Amino acid sequence: MPATPAHPSPTTLGSPDDVLAREQAHLDRARDELRRMRETTESLDASTAADAFNAAYLDLVLARRVASLQDDPRTTLFFGRIDCRTEHGEETFHVGRRHVSDDHGDPVVVDWRAPISTAFYRASPTEPMGVELRRRFGVDRGRLTAYEDERLDGGAADETDDASAATGAAGSTGHSAILAAEIERPRSGPMRDIVSTIQPEQDEIVRSDIATSICVQGAPGTGKTAVGLHRAAWLLYSFRQRLDRSGVLVVGPNRAFLDHIGAVLPSLGEVRVRHATIDTLLEHGRVRAQDPTPVAALKGDARMARVLHRAVWGRVARADEAMVVPRGSRRWRVPAYDIQDEVDALVARGVRYSAARELLAQRLAHLVMLRLEASGDFPGEAAQGAIARSAPVTAYAKSLWPPLDPAGVLFRLLSDADALAEAAEGVLAADEQRLLLWDAPPRTKGAARWSTADMALLDELADLLERTPSLGHVVLDEAQDLSPMQLRAVGRRASTGSLTVLGDLAQGTTPWATDAWETAMAHLGRPEHELVVLDRGFRVPGLVIEFAARLLPAMAPGLGAPRSVRDNPGRLDVVAADPARRSAAVVAAVRAAVTEPGSVGVIAPDAFVTALSTALARAGIPHGRLDADHGDDDDRQVELVPASIAKGLEFDRVVVVEPAAIAAAEPDQRTGLRRLYVVLTRAVSGLTVVHSDPLPEALAG
Numbered sequence: 001m002p003a004t005p006a007h008p009s010p011t012t013l014g015s016p017d018d019v020l021a022r023e024q025a026h027l028d029r030a031r032d033e034l035r036r037m038r039e040t041t042e043s044l045d046a047s048t049a050a051d052a053f054n055a056a057y058l059d060l061v062l063a064r065r066v067a068s069l070q071d072d073p074r075t076t077l078f079f080g081r082i083d084c085r086t087e088h089g090e091e092t093f094h095v096g097r098r099h100v101s102d103d104h105g106d107p108v109v110v111d112w113r114a115p116i117s118t119a120f121y122r123a124s125p126t127e128p129m130g131v132e133l134r135r136r137f138g139v140d141r142g143r144l145t146a147y148e149d150e151r152l153d154g155g156a157a158d159e160t161d162d163a164s165a166a167t168g169a170a171g172s173t174g175h176s177a178i179l180a181a182e183i184e185r186p187r188s189g190p191m192r193d194i195v196s197t198i199q200p201e202q203d204e205i206v207r208s209d210i211a212t213s214i215c216v217q218g219a220p221g222t223g224k225t226a227v228g229l230h231r232a233a234w235l236l237y238s239f240r241q242r243l244d245r246s247g248v249l250v251v252g253p254n255r256a257f258l259d260h261i262g263a264v265l266p267s268l269g270e271v272r273v274r275h276a277t278i279d280t281l282l283e284h285g286r287v288r289a290q291d292p293t294p295v296a297a298l299k300g301d302a303r304m305a306r307v308l309h310r311a312v313w314g315r316v317a318r319a320d321e322a323m324v325v326p327r328g329s330r331r332w333r334v335p336a337y338d339i340q341d342e343v344d345a346l347v348a349r350g351v352r353y354s355a356a357r358e359l360l361a362q363r364l365a366h367l368v369m370l371r372l373e374a375s376g377d378f379p380g381e382a383a384q385g386a387i388a389r390s391a392p393v394t395a396y397a398k399s400l401w402p403p404l405d406p407a408g409v410l411f412r413l414l415s416d417a418d419a420l421a422e423a424a425e426g427v428l429a430a431d432e433q434r435l436l437l438w439d440a441p442p443r444t445k446g447a448a449r450w451s452t453a454d455m456a457l458l459d460e461l462a463d464l465l466e467r468t469p470s471l472g473h474v475v476l477d478e479a480q481d482l483s484p485m486q487l488r489a490v491g492r493r494a495s496t497g498s499l500t501v502l503g504d505l506a507q508g509t510t511p512w513a514t515d516a517w518e519t520a521m522a523h524l525g526r527p528e529h530e531l532v533v534l535d536r537g538f539r540v541p542g543l544v545i546e547f548a549a550r551l552l553p554a555m556a557p558g559l560g561a562p563r564s565v566r567d568n569p570g571r572l573d574v575v576a577a578d579p580a581r582r583s584a585a586v587v588a589a590v591r592a593a594v595t596e597p598g599s600v601g602v603i604a605p606d607a608f609v610t611a612l613s614t615a616l617a618r619a620g621i622p623h624g625r626l627d628a629d630h631g632d633d634d635d636r637q638v639e640l641v642p643a644s645i646a647k648g649l650e651f652d653r654v655v656v657v658e659p660a661a662i663a664a665a666e667p668d669q670r671t672g673l674r675r676l677y678v679v680l681t682r683a684v685s686g687l688t689v690v691h692s693d694p695l696p697e698a699l700a701g
């Protein structure tokens with residue numbers, strides 16, 4: 001690849017202002033080239049296609065391409081540069097969100113996902129990867145305001161432009177003021193991409209081969225979600241054709257979370273990735289009931305897969321009667337043992353129940369055909385289909401291999417003790433079977449009030465009947481909370497693709513939360529996988545993480561807190577308020593928090609949310625209110641967040657209300673402290689804890 005002629009020398013000559021001026025000139029040139037690429041595409045005429053269908057398709061492709069070539073004046077086309085020594089000599093590459101080339105096809109900006117860009121993210125003084133100089137740019141509203149050089153060939157870092165607060169020589173220390181400024185930048189609106197500052201250990205995950213399923217364990221704020229989304233973008237770039245066909249899916253815990261992360265992939269130019277919550281993914285009807293915890297836990301247990309397998313395949317009857325098929329003046333008789341051989345062969349083939357059922361009628365017809373032919377009658381191929389569809393054959397097939405649907409099978413299991421006992425014999429104990437049975441069974445499957453746990457069972461049944469189509473890649477976030485049956489459901493959606501599984505065992509807040517990734521990955525169908533641990537914390541500042549980490553020994557012994565990479569130690573205020581003054585103290589904390597730019601999250605026990613919303617409104621503080629079904633559409637500065645949905649979210653400043661009540665709302669102490677740990681680790685710069693009840697002992701320190 002020829003060098004990008006940014007300027008005559010790959011190193012930086014002249015004063016910092018000269019350097020910045022040359023880089024700005026390169027940016028102006030890149031913008032011109034992007035405009036030229038867009039105009040060229042706009043001038044292409046879809047009507048030259050062979051026919052109307054192809055013309056419409058081409059039109060769509062061109063419109064998409066024009067959209068992808070839009071220039072966003074609020075940002076720059078590149079955020080970094082590497083000067084390399086390659087077999088072609090000295091070369092310079094500017095790295096940006098998308099590829100820009102000149103009219104000879106030579107690169108002006110290389111895509112961050114292109115192989116050459118790997119060195120921008122991973123080169124280090126010990127392993128320079130051919131890079132002599134790495135330059136990062138400070139950016140403000142579409143202009144380059146600063147740069148920072150890091151020499152990887154042992155030379156001294158050049159001067160940098162001191163005109164901006166975000167500059168400073170990275171030198172050989174690896175410390176980057178531009179990275180620090182990016183991490184400290186106040187959050188507003190939904191999560192943003194981290195493409196200009198992906199760290200080496202994160203980049204290794206992002207660029208892992210498509211065939212590899214990866215599990216990432218990481219403490220709060222270590223960038224798991226960010227890494228998973230950038231991995232999806234990288235895979236789509238590197239394996240576009242394959243993944244455009246098979247699809248990529250991101251699964252998160254709830255709607256508020258999806259709204260929080262939903263802008264990242266579009267900002268990277270990837271608009272065709274589906275985002276779903278685990279509940280919408282496994283939607284087999286409406287959830288109208290809630291199981292008591294022991295029932296939900298049992299329904300989520302992997303042993304249920306065996307029970308369901310038996311419940312379906314146990315419906316295939318033994319052939320103990322001959323099949324008699326009249327044809328013309330004769331009646332053809334196929335003995336039961338011949339039919340049983342066919343049934344056994346079908347069961348052994350491993351096809352899904354309904355597909356095998358379709359085959360059965362053909363097999364039965366074939367047995368009749370053999371008899372016809374043996375008697376000298378050769379009725380031709382078409383006759384087999386007619387025999388397969390004939391009333392005696394379909395009736396026989398139905399009695400042997402009844403048509404099933406998921407709701408029907410589950411309805412029978414949960415309402416009929418004998419049917420359940422037959423399927424669960426030797427798998428579930430008698431008291432477990434009793435637990436599963438409905439106290440007052442509905443009269444029909446249509447009247448059944450399914451629970452969330454039932455959805456995973458229905459999904460398993462649907463897959464036993466008909467194969468679930470597999471996607472090319474699935475990113476599963478907050479995976480620690482899924483039950484084994486839910487994990488199986490996600491896994492089958494990547495049965496021929498691969499998975500990126502993200503989570504933190506210490507943040508598991510369901511009674512069935514995973515306590516070992518090996519187990520979870522086995523349920524996902526990926527016993528062979530790569531496990532990576534991220535431990536550098538980008539979100540939570542030192543003071544706040546130290547406070548939250550007091551909980552770890554009590555609820556996740558063995559798991560460490562992240563090492564905060566933040567320069568800013570953050571701010572921690574613990575406010576003890578008189579019970580009658582608690583709401584007033586919360587309002588005061590929020591008033592103080594809104595004086596600075598950036599988002600504010602008020603995280604409270606779910607039961608307090610309505611009253612707090614009223615208190616904030618009375619105090620004239622506009623706020624959004626998140627719940628499991630929606631995020632905040634209006635992008636307000638203050639969000640009121642029930643503790644049960646705070647997972648995965650972040651705010652510049654967080655006010656946590658009554659930690660003891662947050663912990664007490666969970667079914668057991670361990671889960672309560674884990675919920676609290678999640679809640680306390682949402683803050684980027686400041687945390688205020690307001691309490692009237694004593695703090696939980698583990699937190700009081």
Ligand SMILES: Nc1ncnc2c1ncn2[C@@H]1O[C@H](COP(=O)(O)OP(=O)(O)OP(=O)(O)O)[C@@H](O)[C@H]1O
Binds near residue numbers: 183192224507
């Ligand atoms: N390399 C990076 N450069 C800049 N910011 C980063 C980087 N990595 C992560 N971040 C930021 O750190 C914050 C936390 O990231 P993220 O939400 O992905 O963490 P997480 O591990 O999923 O956290 P949690 O377990 O709490 O859900 C985000 O604001 C993200 O943009």
